[in-house]
Amino acid sequence: MNTCEIPPELDLHPVEAGVCSNGNWSGQGEELVSINPASSEELARVAGATPEETLNTIQDAYDSFENWKKLPAPRRGEYIRLIGEELRRFKEPLGKLVSLECGKVLSEGEGEVQEMIDIADFAVGLSRTIGGATLPSERPDHRMFEQWHPLGPVGVITAFNFPVAVWSWNALVAAICGDTIVWKPSEKTPLTAIAVQKICNRVLEPEGLAGVFNLCCGGTETGERIAADERLPLVSATGSCRMGREVAVAVAGRMGRSLLELGGNNAIIILDDADVDLALRAVLFGSLGTAGQRCTTTRRVLAQKKIFPTLAKRLTEAFESVIVGDPLDPKTLVGPLIDEEAVNTFEKAVAAARDSGGEILTGGQVIEGPGFFVQPTLIKAGSGMEIVREETFAPILYLLETDGLDEAISAQNNVRQGLSSAIFTDSVRNAERFLSVAGSDCGIANVNIGTSGAEIGGAFGGEKETGGGREAGSDSWKAYMRRQTCTINYGTELPLAQGVRFDLE
Numbered sequence: 001m002n003t004c005e006i007p008p009e010l011d012l013h014p015v016e017a018g019v020c021s022n023g024n025w026s027g028q029g030e031e032l033v034s035i036n037p038a039s040s041e042e043l044a045r046v047a048g049a050t051p052e053e054t055l056n057t058i059q060d061a062y063d064s065f066e067n068w069k070k071l072p073a074p075r076r077g078e079y080i081r082l083i084g085e086e087l088r089r090f091k092e093p094l095g096k097l098v099s100l101e102c103g104k105v106l107s108e109g110e111g112e113v114q115e116m117i118d119i120a121d122f123a124v125g126l127s128r129t130i131g132g133a134t135l136p137s138e139r140p141d142h143r144m145f146e147q148w149h150p151l152g153p154v155g156v157i158t159a160f161n162f163p164v165a166v167w168s169w170n171a172l173v174a175a176i177c178g179d180t181i182v183w184k185p186s187e188k189t190p191l192t193a194i195a196v197q198k199i200c201n202r203v204l205e206p207e208g209l210a211g212v213f214n215l216c217c218g219g220t221e222t223g224e225r226i227a228a229d230e231r232l233p234l235v236s237a238t239g240s241c242r243m244g245r246e247v248a249v250a251v252a253g254r255m256g257r258s259l260l261e262l263g264g265n266n267a268i269i270i271l272d273d274a275d276v277d278l279a280l281r282a283v284l285f286g287s288l289g290t291a292g293q294r295c296t297t298t299r300r301v302l303a304q305k306k307i308f309p310t311l312a313k314r315l316t317e318a319f320e321s322v323i324v325g326d327p328l329d330p331k332t333l334v335g336p337l338i339d340e341e342a343v344n345t346f347e348k349a350v351a352a353a354r355d356s357g358g359e360i361l362t363g364g365q366v367i368e369g370p371g372f373f374v375q376p377t378l379i380k381a382g383s384g385m386e387i388v389r390e391e392t393f394a395p396i397l398y399l400l401e402t403d404g405l406d407e408a409i410s411a412q413n414n415v416r417q418g419l420s421s422a423i424f425t426d427s428v429r430n431a432e433r434f435l436s437v438a439g440s441d442c443g444i445a446n447v448n449i450g451t452s453g454a455e456i457g458g459a460f461g462g463e464k465e466t467g468g469g470r471e472a473g474s475d476s477w478k479a480y481m482r483r484q485t486c487t488i489n490y491g492t493e494l495p496l497a498q499g500v501r502f503d504l505e
């Protein structure tokens with residue numbers, strides 16, 4: 001292990017075991033290698049779960065649910081508040097570990113921990129406010145209402161690009177709902193998951209509640225076991241559309257529920273009447289932030305004819321002046337891609353764009369190692385190019401010319417995914433049309449804000465191949481509970497609904 005780099009406060013030495021079930025660490029399965037993508041050096045080796053360890057972890061979460069579900073929700077909220085406090089204490093070292101292991105720049109690494117803190121606060125509030133509707137009964141002297149009960153142990157499968165925040169959207173909200181959690185992090189980022197698990201254990205173990213959050217590091221097979229297991233009524237999965245489709249089919253096959261947050265192919269429409277400076281900044285962060293490895297990354301800019309040349313020129317200059325390099329250096333804006341495979345995918349996409357008539361305005365090259373760095377790449381593209389409709393997890397931005405709003409909206413919707421979208425315009429009419437029923441078909445639609453960097457207070461997710469799930473804020477908590485409709489008769493008659501008569505003569 002590269003002990004000099006991993007922040008010692010996180011108490012990760014030695015990291016060996018990647019399974020934590022009811023507070024007990026183990027790991028006899030496949031070894032996962034955590035690599036620092038900025039140096040290609042090994043950070044640590046972690047033993048993942050054997051099939052038996054995965055099943056035992058699920059059983060522990062299942063057993064722990066019995067006790068946890070019976071605690072009053074505000075009491076559960078109090079434990080989440082304490083976890084939020086610990087996250088505040090560890091924001092700096094945990095943010096640094098996120099940067100080390102997944103390569104995002106330090107301010108984004110710390111931002112990710114802040115996202116966890118925000119959702120912890122949100123979950124604490126929820127623990128005192130989740131409620132049910134009372135509905136008018138058609139029958140006299142009857143009261144009808146809904147109540148929400150905990151659902152059960154929940155499987156949470158997360159991706160490398162938000163190795164801790166997306167877990168927290170699911171796990172902290174599910175926990176105040178009364179559910180317990182089995183977490184399978186990405187095999188590329190086991191260290192950050194272990195660090196978070198340790199933080200949770202420190203808060204919950206002394207209370208005899210270590211089984212609320214459980215960790216099961218492993219590869220695809222571990223995910224498959226989680227998806228197939230009938231003891232988990234809900235599986236939440238973040239990652240590629242291909243992975244999500246497999247999870248969805250496996251979970252539906254056993255009549256479970258899945259909550260999917262999959263790929264995006266997000267566009268920003270920039271109209272001639274837009275504030276160019278504002279749009280430019282949004283496009284830069286949207287396309288190059290996290291080295292283009294967010295599900296919300298801006299992959300396409302649909303620019304109206306008049307503004308197109310200015311944008312092409314200014315974006316090219318901006319892409320060329322962005323500093324690519326060590327994510328821990330405060331001057332760096334773009335860190336590495338996650339691994340060699342991601343670099344190969346980048347190269348293939350650039351070649352496909354070039355072969356289908358795209359013009360590389362800047363970038364397009366892999367930067368010599370160590371580390372998995374590529375150049376920020378801007379490509380002038382045509383709407384007929386198939387590669388533009390693909391999601392490539394890399395800092396590649398396609399710039400397309402468009403006639404006007406209607407054409408732009410239909411181009412923006414003409415992809416298989418439907419996560420995030422944005423328009424830059426100073427016209428209220430154009431903005432409202434973009435948000436209308438004839439506008440964006442995405443789960444997120446922004447005006448004069450880019451496609452990425454959503455706050456936790458809103459529901460997060462999207463349509464079509466993005467999977468339809470909603471996580472984080474608003475009423476997303478409902479996904480983690482079961483709804484019960486209750487009717488109470490406080491009268492002395494037994495009237496039937498719909499006026500049906502069923503009386504003995």
Ligand code: UN1
Pocket residue numbers: 161162166238293294295296451452453454455
């Ligand atoms: C993801 O990439 O899976 O809106 C999540 C954003 C972040 C979350 C991204 N808050 O860009």
